[in-house]
Amino acid sequence: MSEHEGSQPLRLAEEAAPPHKRRWAVLAIILVATFMDLLDVSIVAIAIPSIQKDLQATYTSAQWMLAGYSLAFALLLITGGRLGDIAGRKRIFLLGMGGFTLASALCGFAVSPEMLVASRVLQGAMAAMMVPQVISTIQLIFPPKERGGAFAVYGGVAGLATISGPLLGGLLLNADLFGSGWRSIFLINLPLGVAAFVAAIAIMPEVRVPLAHTLRLDLVGSFLITVTMLLLMYPLIQGRDLDWPVWTLAMMAASIVGLLIFGAHQRRRAGRNASPLVPPSLFRKVSFTGGLLVNLSFFAGIVSFFLVFIIYLQAGRGESVLSAALTLLPWSVGIAVASGTGFQLAPKLGRTVLHIGTGLMTLAMGGVIVTIQTGGAEVSLWWYVPSMLVGGIGMGLVAPLLVDAVVSDVPPTEAGSASGVLSAVQQIGGALGIALVGLVFFGSVSAQAQNVAESVTPRIRTALQAAGAPASAAEEASRGFVRCFVDRAEEKDPTAVPASCAEAESPQQDVPPSVRTAFTTAADEGRNDLFNQAMTAAGWYNAGVFFLTFLLIFFLPRAIKVHAEADAGAPEGSPEPEPVS
Numbered sequence: 001m002s003e004h005e006g007s008q009p010l011r012l013a014e015e016a017a018p019p020h021k022r023r024w025a026v027l028a029i030i031l032v033a034t035f036m037d038l039l040d041v042s043i044v045a046i047a048i049p050s051i052q053k054d055l056q057a058t059y060t061s062a063q064w065m066l067a068g069y070s071l072a073f074a075l076l077l078i079t080g081g082r083l084g085d086i087a088g089r090k091r092i093f094l095l096g097m098g099g100f101t102l103a104s105a106l107c108g109f110a111v112s113p114e115m116l117v118a119s120r121v122l123q124g125a126m127a128a129m130m131v132p133q134v135i136s137t138i139q140l141i142f143p144p145k146e147r148g149g150a151f152a153v154y155g156g157v158a159g160l161a162t163i164s165g166p167l168l169g170g171l172l173l174n175a176d177l178f179g180s181g182w183r184s185i186f187l188i189n190l191p192l193g194v195a196a197f198v199a200a201i202a203i204m205p206e207v208r209v210p211l212a213h214t215l216r217l218d219l220v221g222s223f224l225i226t227v228t229m230l231l232l233m234y235p236l237i238q239g240r241d242l243d244w245p246v247w248t249l250a251m252m253a254a255s256i257v258g259l260l261i262f263g264a265h266q267r268r269r270a271g272r273n274a275s276p277l278v279p280p281s282l283f284r285k286v287s288f289t290g291g292l293l294v295n296l297s298f299f300a301g302i303v304s305f306f307l308v309f310i311i312y313l314q315a316g317r318g319e320s321v322l323s324a325a326l327t328l329l330p331w332s333v334g335i336a337v338a339s340g341t342g343f344q345l346a347p348k349l350g351r352t353v354l355h356i357g358t359g360l361m362t363l364a365m366g367g368v369i370v371t372i373q374t375g376g377a378e379v380s381l382w383w384y385v386p387s388m389l390v391g392g393i394g395m396g397l398v399a400p401l402l403v404d405a406v407v408s409d410v411p412p413t414e415a416g417s418a419s420g421v422l423s424a425v426q427q428i429g430g431a432l433g434i435a436l437v438g439l440v441f442f443g444s445v446s447a448q449a450q451n452v453a454e455s456v457t458p459r460i461r462t463a464l465q466a467a468g469a470p471a472s473a474a475e476e477a478s479r480g481f482v483r484c485f486v487d488r489a490e491e492k493d494p495t496a497v498p499a500s501c502a503e504a505e506s507p508q509q510d511v512p513p514s515v516r517t518a519f520t521t522a523a524d525e526g527r528n529d530l531f532n533q534a535m536t537a538a539g540w541y542n543a544g545v546f547f548l549t550f551l552l553i554f555f556l557p558r559a560i561k562v563h564a565e566a567d568a569g570a571p572e573g574s575p576e577p578e579p580v581s
Contacts, residue, residue: 081420334392
């Protein structure tokens with residue numbers, strides 16, 4: 001009997017079973033967790049300058065307010081997903097949601113940089129408990145015919161949350177609710193978290209899967225994968241700020257060894273039927289392994305683009321936080337418009353829908369490059385609307401469908417583990433993308449700074465000579481400008497003033513206004529030109545990553561299983577989930 005034929009009774013039984021009555025309300029609750037997690041990844045970056053000023057935080061402390069969350073989240077995702085399989089998804093979701101809400105309160109009331117960093121680490125750890133339960137719960141409480149729609153909503157919310165952080169952060173900082181300043185970006189989680197926690201207690205089912213044997217947490221496997229993720233994620237997150245010393249590269253190489261050891265350990269446990277943390281059988285499914293590769297590349301492009309584009313708009317063009325965030329609003333509109341369309345097209349077009357989506361995102365990057373090359377820093381932000389809208393439509397076609405395509409063949413007993421692995425791969429992809437785009441973007445800034453600075457110095461010489469300064473003094477002032485410009489471009493801490501700039505920027509009463517204007521104009525022109533070149537280079541990088549994603553989609557099956565087809569490939573004899581009140 002074929003695998004498909006053997007799973008047919010399972011499929012019929014699942015469709016005949018009554019679905020959970022409040023499944024759409026449960027979806028709304030668990031999507032609050034998705035929204036809070038993705039929001040807290042990006043919203044904090046906007047508030048870093050305010051936090052540094054208020055708490056007298058060093059640049060290193062400020063970086064760890066971002067890195068601590070991401071690192072703790074990535075390290076515990078796989079273990080968090082498996083805990084849902086073992087202890088129950090509702091129980092672990094409540095643990096994560098309660099802990100995340102408490103950690104948000106601690107962040108909001110932090111009185112020192114150290115307290116804020118520790119609270120952010122706790123936030124990330126608790127997010128790793130609740131987030132994997134989202135995808136696995138959707139998979140288990142929705143009947144196959146509705147599952148695609150549920151994943152479409154999930155993908156839309158996830159996409160909107162990913163890019164709405166800067167916008168919401170800018171609005172909250174501008175509003176300064178009750179004089180709370182930056183603290184409001186954390187305190188806003190309290191009403192959301194408490195409401196979701198109480199609602200989850202009331203209506204979220206504890207979905208349990210009948211098992212042939214009791215699952216137990218693989219402590220050795222958890223330790224191995226945590227160490228492996230640490231070896232990989234720490235250098236990816238901190239490498240650029242540390243100038244990529246040899247030991248960071250050695251850590252990443254060691255992570256490959258750690259992954260091989262972890263894989264061998266999982267195979268041994270599976271052979272003894274001893275509850276591996278990540279069942280090796282998952283990787284025998286083409287949709288799962290191919291989907292992980294696509295997710296890795298996709299998130300390497302998405303996360304890195306939003307990071308450098310916001311930096312470009314603020315540092316390169318001098319836009320406000322709110323203006324920069326509003327520039328991304330058409331991307332959000334595109335996601336909202338297209339998030340359900342992929343599921344409607346998939347039964348007829350299969351993986352071609354994903355190709356269309358990634359093709360549109362590649363085209364959007366081309367549009368960004370053309371806009372910069374055409375108008376540079378002088379072009380209106382409205383010129384970016386077509387590119388942002390096209391990119392959002394592409395992401396709306398890809399993101400929701402990709403999640404369903406990856407987990408469609410995963411049996412209920414492995415749903416939590418699969419969700420944890422998928423989320424971990426997405427985190428790795430995002431961190432890898434940021435590391436690579438950092439090399440491209442900031443590498444371009446550093447490499448081009450000398451040439452760009454020298455190209456704008458004639459304005460300074462002309463102004464000085466017009467003011468009566470000797471040629472030698474004009475030449476010395478120009479060289480000082482170039483040194484300051486280059487040193488500032490290479491400075492990791494944007495708030496730091498290089499020594500070469502301190503003297504140049506010190507007030508001098510006898511400097512004519514025309515000379516001051518010449519220096520300011522030259523600095524602005526140079527900065528604009530420098531960041532235009534860097535964003536163009538980053539745009540080519542992102543276009544290449546999305547095209548790579550386009551190619552990796554060929555590793556997925558031609559027909560993407562969605563809706564009723566999703567469980568047609570389940571192994572014969574797989575147990576059915578049973579809601580437990």
